[in-house]
Amino acid sequence: MASTILLDIGFMAMLVVVAFAIVRLRSLFAIVMLQGVYSLVSAAWFVSLDAVDVAFTEAAVGAGVSTVLMLAAMLLADRESRPVPLGRQIGPLLIVVFAGLAMFYAIGDMPAYGDAHSPANSYVGNDYLDRTAEEIHIPNVVTAVLASYRGYDTFGEAVVVFAAGLGVLLLLGLNGNAGRWRAKPNGVRISKQAAPAARKRPLPADAPQPAPAPAAASPTRRTKKPTAKTKKGGSS
Amino acid sequence: MTPHVILRIISKFLIPLIALFAFYVQFHGDFGPGGGFQAGVILAASVILYALIFGLDAAKKAIPPSWVRIGMSLGVLLYGGTGVVTWMLGGEFLNYSVLIDGYPAKGQHYGIIAVELGVLLAVASVMLAIFYAFGSRQPDLSDEDW
Incomplete structure (x- = not known):
């Protein structure tokens, strides 16, 4: 028991150190990487607290995906943060x-810490523990609570995740071509894999030429009046 | 793009294992830690790793953006649809016990599997969608740009 406490304190100390390093650093790349480290240490700490499901999520989301997403977002911005006066x-x-x-x-x-009479360990929590075995017949009570007893909440979470994806999709587009990236300079509608800013400046000679449309891929439509209803996402 | 040979070989070996682990987490979620959310993130991470090593265009060829768009709506639809089905069978919204007549526990099993599948689809697709959206906005970087 005492050794677990020591472990917990050690993890928390590491979190504090990493947090201070994040605050002090100026290089955004290093900060993003340290945020991944922070998540990984938190995940280890959650394991030591016996919250394996939470640790799992933290390791996958915090240390894995969100680090990559922060990296992708960082690349669109500066590499260094300016010191604040x-x-x-x-x-x-x-x-x-x-x-x-x-x-x-x-x-x-x-x-x-570990109080058997805390609100989390009494009332409805105990109910779930007692009834899962006979009502749902699955050993993992966390899954039973998430998917069945609290199915509404999880549905809400799925919708929130969906809404987040939808928002990013509407703002940026899956190919980085949402919004003004589908504008039509020189009367030619641009609907390509990457945003114009991402490519080396499009050749002006590129515009008036009849586009050698390769069948279905990247339909560079050159109709005089494109329909007002633009399809989302563009080229498949 | 010949450099990073070691990274490419190792990740080629690892990516299928990561995807496989995602499905293990998904379908073993009833017995051990895990479930749709974690599995979805891990599945998305395997594709993102592929994109990081082999380039975004290759990843878009493997998992086209249109799949991502369909997947994220399909996931939420599957979740909500399970609720509607239970509704039609006479139960409350998302009360899986009515899914199989006479065996409420079995119905709960199937309901949880369906719902977790929806979460997997939605989460994996949305993570990929966000990655595609941000990743498509910049050119491929050379190693010196970091």
């Missing part, structure tokens, strides 16, 4: 200190 750091510092103190004040109301 001291005068503008005071306000945020006050807010952080205030929020931190409020949290310390709230600690008194929290149940002790």
Whole structure:
């Protein structure tokens, strides 16, 4: 038992160190990588707390996918962050200190670590544990709670994820060609794999030529009046 | 793009295993830790790794953006559709017990599998969609640009 506590404290100490490193660093690439490290350490900590499902998610989402997504977003921005003048750091510092103190004040109301009578370990939680075996017949209570007892919540989460994807799709497009990237310079509608900014400047001579449309792939339509209803996503 | 031979060989070996592990996490979610969300993210990660090593265009050829678009709607539809089916069978929305007449526990099994499949589809597709969307906006970088 004591060794687990030591492990927990060690993980938390590592998290603090990584957090300070993230705050101090200026290179955004290093910061993104350290965020991945932070997630991985958190995942290890969750394992030591016996929250395997949460650890799993943290490792896959936090350390895996979100690092890549942050990297992709970072590449569109600067590589270095500019230092913030001291005068503008005071306000945020006050807010952080205030929020931190409020949290310390709230600690008194929290149940002790591993308390068998904490709200999470009584009431409905026990109910799930007792009834899953006879009602659903699956050993993993977490799955039973997520998918069945709290199916509405998970449905909501799926819809939220869907909405996030939809938002990104509408704003950027799957091929980076949403919105103005499908504009028609020189009367030619551009609907290509990459955004114009991503390609080496399109040749002006490219425009008036009859496009050698390769069958179905990338339909560079040159009709005088394109229909008002533009199909989303463009070239398949 | 001949450099990174070691990375390419190793990842070629690893990517199928990662995808396989995603399906293990998916279908073993009833017995061990895991489920649709984690499996979806891992599945998306295998494709993203492919895209990082072999380029975005190759990944788009393997998993076309149109699949991604369909997959993310299909996932939510599958989840919601399960609820509608239970509704039609006389139960409440998402009450899987009515799925199989007389065997509520079995119905719960099937319902959970269907729902988790929906979550898998939705999550994997959305992660890929976000990656495609951001990844398509910049040119391929040479190693010195980092």
